[in-house]
Amino acid sequence: MDFAPDAVSRDHTDRARAFLEGRVLPAEPVFEEQLAATPDEWTVRPVVRELQTAARAAGLWNLFLPGAHGGARPGVHGGAGLTNLQYAPVAEVTGWSPRLAPAAFNCAAPDTGNMEVLNDFGTPAQKERWLEPLLEARIRSAFCMTEPDVASSDATNIGTRIRRDGDHYVITGRKWWSTGAMNPDAAVFIVMGKTDPDAARHRQQSMILVPRETPGVRIVRPLTVFGYDDRDHGGHAEVAFEDVRVPAENLIAGEGDGFAIAQARLGPGRIHHCMRALGMGERALSLMVERASARHAFGRTLAEQGVVREWIAEARIQLEALRLLVLKTAWLMDTVGNKHAMTEIQAIKIAVPRAVQQIVDRAIQLHGGAGVSSDTPLAELYAGVRSLRIADGPDEVHLAGLGRAQLRA
Amino acid sequence: MDFAPDAVSRDHTDRARAFLEGRVLPAEPVFEEQLAATPDEWTVRPVVRELQTAARAAGLWNLFLPGAHGGARPGVHGGAGLTNLQYAPVAEVTGWSPRLAPAAFNCAAPDTGNMEVLNDFGTPAQKERWLEPLLEARIRSAFCMTEPDVASSDATNIGTRIRRDGDHYVITGRKWWSTGAMNPDAAVFIVMGKTDPDAARHRQQSMILVPRETPGVRIVRPLTVFGYDDRDHGGHAEVAFEDVRVPAENLIAGEGDGFAIAQARLGPGRIHHCMRALGMGERALSLMVERASARHAFGRTLAEQGVVREWIAEARIQLEALRLLVLKTAWLMDTVGNKHAMTEIQAIKIAVPRAVQQIVDRAIQLHGGAGVSSDTPLAELYAGVRSLRIADGPDEVHLAGLGRAQLRA
Amino acid sequence: MDFAPDAVSRDHTDRARAFLEGRVLPAEPVFEEQLAATPDEWTVRPVVRELQTAARAAGLWNLFLPGAHGGARPGVHGGAGLTNLQYAPVAEVTGWSPRLAPAAFNCAAPDTGNMEVLNDFGTPAQKERWLEPLLEARIRSAFCMTEPDVASSDATNIGTRIRRDGDHYVITGRKWWSTGAMNPDAAVFIVMGKTDPDAARHRQQSMILVPRETPGVRIVRPLTVFGYDDRDHGGHAEVAFEDVRVPAENLIAGEGDGFAIAQARLGPGRIHHCMRALGMGERALSLMVERASARHAFGRTLAEQGVVREWIAEARIQLEALRLLVLKTAWLMDTVGNKHAMTEIQAIKIAVPRAVQQIVDRAIQLHGGAGVSSDTPLAELYAGVRSLRIADGPDEVHLAGLGRAQLRA
């Protein structure tokens, strides 16, 4: 057992950290200005484009694509072939500025997951048409899985139908929380639907590529998260698919493979979310420390009174313990595979967002009015991390699953 | 001891409840439409005006003004002369629809507090000019106390200066979280500042009336709460006072009375917030019950699995216990006065918002994506109740104060 | 609504408080000495007998028996005919010294519940033989309901059989947690068993009086609670009933009435436990306040550092809110009956012990080594209040029940 990161990971992390401090954090106010100046747009703002160019030049590009499952070859598209364990601390760094850093490194959801799906399950033609421009950040993408009318954590509930019709498939259904889909640059949607409702429970679903411009694709409306429309990274859309017809070769892998692809996609997706969430927690803790030292009330700094020191200590303890659990999960994914890391993936999916939520909440409390406003990143961090407890299956579904696994063990 | 509400209270509560169900809840979608149609306005929307007319006709107007301290005479301006204890369940009803019901009944902060200040401390001329139109809802008002640069829970920190200059006072300073001030109908601001920084700790502050149109009053910007601008009730403004000159008769009570007036204002303000928060909690619980019964996953309703029943039970327990504590606090304010209810006021200020925050958070969790979006009132309720833990002094200041009081007892 | 206790209640509470302070608390060290001097005895110690004589003389005797359901007539056996609401604060006072005060006032479980059962359901002969000496504290009693082999919160699980055989019933089964049964003065056991396993779910059970000396009654062993054998009030026994034959007239009420009697007994039993638990919490808080002021570390009192003030404030808030819920429950039992107070009884059964458990736990923490030892009453209070979360049905059964009731409402 050895808790020291290896040289490759340390090198990437150090460079990511330097980039964050030197380029990303200073760009935050610029980004705010650009957003304020173009309130009606859903596209990527110029400062993000500049950061992308700089990050790519700095060798901080597409690092999410793990070498372990034959993903990016080192040097290709900037991918470094990092293992999950090597990538984890880099992803954590990007969590410090979740609206800018992941996009700057081309490591932002949902594109990362979609690139992984294409990388692992796509045909050469699918890769050429969609994966290549995604790896170049020339286009963006969306993932259409969750539906408004059913509990989507139970995949058998999915109502969207994908029907074969000669050389085509016809898609009918309604999705929401299609993150990024408000962005007109999101050129392709990966849509989950049922090809065979009568098949075995986990063989009913398939995934298919739907170009944005296909007739019948209708962006119904943007959704908000605690008042935020997340317009900076393409928002979250409700999307209707009304007899949408695409060529049969747009299917990803085979009919009935949808559930398996989703599972393959969700494992890394969940761990990436957790890595970034740790960075969000570190940023909140860092703001808490700063505020506690700088702010005075009743003749003393906040750090010198009441529960503030305890909050800071508790945050440090939580972040240290959960970081190790995330890293071990990454290591398991690298060494024994995602399937055998299921308990650990569920554990971090439950434990990390909720711990970070509490840390951010306390940081907000310590900042008073500034904490709930846009004068600090805290309220927006809160909305983001709070949503993680719902996205990719609510905590309670994972808790019950993890509990059942223990009972069987 | 008797836990049955009296006939007057029951009658008002029943009518308020009927009005809520018959008029207010059906008006919520109308209100959303009107807000969406006029995204740039900060004024009261037409549907609110209609509700106000109806509520006034229904005898549900200005009920917040307690008879106990000689406030509204029954029949005048619709005031019923209710005690705090009688008013409490009425206020709770308005919490079910916090954006519409309090405004409909002319019982919305910060106007209520401002009306109380004018009622209790105003000169006849001040009452005629500002209290009368407020009681009629012909104008709105703002309360300018919190400052961006200091911990305002410590009143000695206040930096705004109110300097006597002949027959005038000149006000210089910067305030924020001036709720309602973005609304151009907010015709008058009650401003807290220091007239004598060398006086005893709690005699340095004074309050003064500043008409919105006075030269030197500058609305700097609106603030957001999480992502909400609360535009529907006038938002929250940062306001600069740059050598603002008002007649000396605009001072409320005497020089040095500011802290005492603030205390007098905050007692009822805090209990009103708690009463409404209970209603917010009841609405969240009611949505939780509904969702748990209606939603299916893995072959059963949500109510039949995992922790859902426990969440519902815990919410019921919390609301029942805390409601009684709020009612007892109201009773103490009525019978022995606000000063002798200080421990209880602090207790509910701490306990109610945080309990309701948890209830709303769990209701959000149970609603998944719908919970964080605008498809339910939950995310906005969350932002509102979360802010209460900061407004009027953060929880931790009250906890420390309450703790000290116990140690002295 | 009125939160002031009436004169009768206040008078009894004041006298109980004076008795506690003047007689009971000073008797605690004497009691410890008597226990240490007779380590093998399970009987009532002499100091308790003296307190009983004094309490009876002071008119503080059998106050638990409510006048509401025709119980003790004022003056008879010292009973004052108090309502539950009037009795509640008296019971709270006894919680300050749970090993001495309830026994001193002849208000200790399980005798109280057994006296209520006999009072409400007993025949004149049963009352004469068992109720009279219990009201005089000449004998003690036990209640044999819980069984070691099954989840006894589900009454259909009960395995003990009560079979009619001519003019007798024959009892076979095994019980545990028969509180008080180690005391040889516990002259009678009320035993719950099934007379008809084929009857409707809640008509299978009956209750029967079993004199201790009946052949076949075998005290198997004493049980401990966190290492305590609770020998001072008769301990907790495992009891085997091996073909125990008693006259048919020993049945309480009719065959099949057992479940209903148990429910009738448990309502008041649970509220009495909660009332006393509040007193336990107040004592722990009082010890906490004292310690925080008296103890120094790192140059300041404990009260002046860290989370101590917050713990004290939180304890005060919890106790105030939950006391009101207990009082309202008592009021409901008095005014609309136990059945219609079911939600509230469940609520306090869940909420009070767990809140008091946390208060006691924090008081222990503040006392360090003294807290877990016998140098303060805290560790023993902890064991007592912790057990309440299991006794009379575990929290989780009540939470689920309360949740279901909300879902139906």
Place this chain on the structure above:
Amino acid sequence: MDFAPDAVSRDHTDRARAFLEGRVLPAEPVFEEQLAATPDEWTVRPVVRELQTAARAAGLWNLFLPGAHGGARPGVHGGAGLTNLQYAPVAEVTGWSPRLAPAAFNCAAPDTGNMEVLNDFGTPAQKERWLEPLLEARIRSAFCMTEPDVASSDATNIGTRIRRDGDHYVITGRKWWSTGAMNPDAAVFIVMGKTDPDAARHRQQSMILVPRETPGVRIVRPLTVFGYDDRDHGGHAEVAFEDVRVPAENLIAGEGDGFAIAQARLGPGRIHHCMRALGMGERALSLMVERASARHAFGRTLAEQGVVREWIAEARIQLEALRLLVLKTAWLMDTVGNKHAMTEIQAIKIAVPRAVQQIVDRAIQLHGGAGVSSDTPLAELYAGVRSLRIADGPDEVHLAGLGRAQLRA
């Protein structure tokens, strides 16, 4: 970074586990019988002696003594020269049966800490006289640090005096929580006292060896932890030192070195406690899983209802995350030294016992009456793990320290 234990650690852990399951767990009921048969004795019981012989033969002896600081040479006294990281999972195994396994492996506090002190700071003569028989388990020892009258977490509070008098030191003071000291086999006490109250804050204290039989050493009384006297491993004593005269060569290291020795002793002591506590948590979780599957109520197993699955899942998550933090702390102690692992040692000292406390508490709740009694090990595990939150400095002192360190960082 690598999360796989090395071969040496795995081998020792596997053998420890086999010994636990094959020898220790089956010996638990035997141990109970021997305790019940000799209620007045404080000495090691025969079954422990037998286990010690078997463990030593199995190469599971004195494993706690780390090779890292030149401790036991492999092969000597059975010590294996394990690093902290290698020893950690072995210690965890012993936590499954904390009354038998640590003693069986000669790895029980306080002897382990005392052996470390002698090993690291003792003179050859001190080692020969006391360390050798301790490594052979021929004698036992006690550590006398905590005092009844002061907050001992602040070392400057210590009241015991150690005065030089010619060739002797004379010790005067009163200690308590001297674990093991009730055992007549505890032949030597390591006593902390002040040699120079006027020296710098952390140079006032010294440690000295006091043979049990020295005149003036008086065992005042045993202390209980909740209701347990922990007689099986020598209990916890209050000890008076009344002009106790020992030769000057009994001083450990030099005058003024006491604080430094205590710190050196506490680091490993705290991590050993945390390792064992994880094993206690695992045992509780294992009992919870077993009970949840075996017990039925309301027609289903406990696992199939309410919050039980969630409790089990939460326990698993906590144990996984905290184990990693403990292991990382061990690794830091091995690689950069105890001083540089201070933040992590504080973190686990705070986080592990309290998490395990909650797991044990829930296991108790799931077992109902059996949980609080001696029919399961749970209540005794609870008392043990609860005490850890007080021993070696209460949580709050460590929280404040950890918080301050973050604020300085």
